[in-house]
Amino acid sequence: MADILADEEFNAVFVAVEPSGKMHGFVEVSLRLRAEGCKSSPVGFVEAWYVAPDSRHKGIGRAMLAKAESWAASQGCREMASNADMENEGGRSAHRALGYEEVARLAHFRKPLPKVPAGNVR
Secondary structure: OHHHHHOOOOEEEEEEEOOOOOEEEEEEEEEEOOOOOOOOOOEEEEEEEEEOHHHOOOOHHHHHHHHHHHHHHHOOOOOEEOOOOOOOHHHHHHHHHOOOOOOOOOOOOOOOOOOOOOOOOO
16 A cells, blocks of 8 residues: 555545544555556556455445546546456455456466576576
């Protein structure tokens, strides 16, 4: 969140907090040049979205996401994008309930590389 807030021109954070200080959740949003399935640029992108378990199904996530979408539209975006892990059915379901369509599925890969002494790269 600190990195997001460090660049306010391209990022924003919205939080749901009670007057007592109890935080119900947050959404981090950014501007990206492109996003999977989107046709316009820039695109508003939900970098992170969290609602505390005891605060879910009360409209809090919907309200925070609406603020993020409004912010992105005010920055010239015509589309909003996001992602969720394939195993996160709750997150995927929440996106669909708020009008997001799943546009792609992606497998991420990794491979460890051998250590190469500094100066030996050609």
